Amino acid sequence: MNAHDWSTAEQQIAQAAFKNAYDRETSTLIQDVRAKAGSIARLEDLWRLHDFLSARRHEIDGKYDYSYPSLIFVFAELLREGWLHLGDLEGLSRDKLAKITSLARM
Amino acid sequence: MNAHDWSTAEQQIAQAAFKNAYDRETSTLIQDVRAKAGSIARLEDLWRLHDFLSARRHEIDGKYDYSYPSLIFVFAELLREGWLHLGDLEGLSRDKLAKITSLARM
Structure with a gap:
């Protein structure tokens, strides 16, 4: 799945969802480290x-790779981990949502 | 300079001095990181x-090497950095103290 498989509207939704997950995970990490x-x-x-x-930096650097070929998998992982919420993905095609939620359950 | 160049009394003084410097530097580091x-x-x-x-761990692991051949140099460095005090070395031979203080001034 490449960039052309995502409509402009979907790309905007995906970018915002990605940023939401990133912000949630990193602000939780900051609180955690302060504690x-x-x-x-x-x-x-x-x-x-x-x-x-060291471990968290390596993990976060690796995980938050915004590229369309891997985005479905990244979203599934973030959803499973709780950093991404289903509501963030509202507006993506049924097909993409089905793939993401089914991968997240694995 | 090897272990046999240090009398038993000097070895005890050196070990205590080493520990004092280590405790001072690492407790300062802990406070620093908490801040x-x-x-x-x-x-x-x-x-x-x-x-x-990463940098401090590497530096501390490298610096606190208790071995008699390098002890004069380690003490000079710790003295220069302020982690070791001259009073900690009281009881070492004049010759050792002269070497340490002269190296510390370099």
């Missing part, structure tokens, strides 16, 4: 925070 | 914290 940092007492806790940040 | 984390507002701030932790 973790507040309870750091020893150096091991600090390196554990460092390991956590 | 930095408290002011994280955006994802860029989070990744900046991650970069900072």
